[in-house]
Amino acid sequence: AQTVTQSQPEMSVQEAETVTLSCTYDTSESNYYLFWYKQPPSRQMILVIRQEAYKQQNATENRFSVNFQKAAKSFSLKISDSQLGDTAMYFCAFMKPNYGGSQGNLIFGKGTKLSVKP
């Protein structure tokens, strides 16, 4: 069974600085998807960034980028130029591809609470 581990329960960063959130996962699959979701105090789950395992290039979305190390099964999120609005819980999630009727469900880590300080 796949598992996702986020080893940093809480982190803080000063506004405008850079912070990296860690995520490791365990799987025997060779093809899969990885995600970072943001959950602000409003509770809404918001997709931040996604990575397909077959792509060697790290995904980037504006100030958010990932460091995907497939052999090490590591998927960290880097937030550059942190903003107060980045304050939220961040969840790393794993999805097995949806072949032949399998569910393609998301498996979540426990999350990292990020506080951006002015």
Added chain:
Amino acid sequence: NAGVTQTPKFRILKIGQSMTLQCAQDMNHNYMYWYRQDPGMGLKLIYYSVGAGITDKGEVPNGYNVSRSTTEDFPLRLELAAPSQTSVYFCASSYGRLAGAYEQYFGPGTRLTVT
């Protein structure tokens, strides 16, 4: 385009009561999911559906039932509520299994307390 909607936003139940959490999506997505999020934890899958009339269990299905009579709606039924079902419930949907169509869109959640 409302996306994924959930009702109610909050609910308090007494032990042994039953209720249905409603979920609807207007994106014509084939796949729908129910997750629960306990305090300090990530989301865990309760049930999912790959299309109208087809449902299956996820990781934590005990104490819940679902049905999917239409593409748009995916209600979650709690029978004989227990304190262990106190949680925040999220509904999500995705287009399906095509490449690039796997992103799940989440509703705003329902906070349920059982006392």
